[in-house]
Amino acid sequence: MIVRLVKMTFRPEEVERFQGMFERWKGKIIGFPGCLALELLHDTENPCVFFTHSHWRSFADLEAYRQSAVFGDVWPVVKTLFAAPPEAWSTHSEHRLPEHKSPISQSPA
Numbered sequence: 001m002i003v004r005l006v007k008m009t010f011r012p013e014e015v016e017r018f019q020g021m022f023e024r025w026k027g028k029i030i031g032f033p034g035c036l037a038l039e040l041l042h043d044t045e046n047p048c049v050f051f052t053h054s055h056w057r058s059f060a061d062l063e064a065y066r067q068s069a070v071f072g073d074v075w076p077v078v079k080t081l082f083a084a085p086p087e088a089w090s091t092h093s094e095h096r097l098p099e100h101k102s103p104i105s106q107s108p109a
Helices: 012-030 059-066 069-081
Strands: 002-009 035-042 049-056 087-092
Touching: 002 059, 012 035, 012 069, 049 059, 059 069
Parallel strands: none
Antiparallel strands: 002 049, 002 087, 035 049
């Protein structure tokens, strides 16, 4: 599995526009063959910084998406909103641990 992280820094006046665009496009992205998961993360310190976190069955699936009409519709519009160049990483998932349940947060039996 490939995990793709993309950091995007937007001009302050474009943040809401990007959020609306993501809402409209997220179904097309997650529906693309080979896309297993999609998440939009918003930085806690800088309201202009977002990350997309996506899981792909294979690198070939990610590349097929990057060459697709869906990506061709999304990326040229999004990149006009940037305040800084985007950063992207494609990684292999080596370990994925289940969510840890704290004993403090569990209710007594």
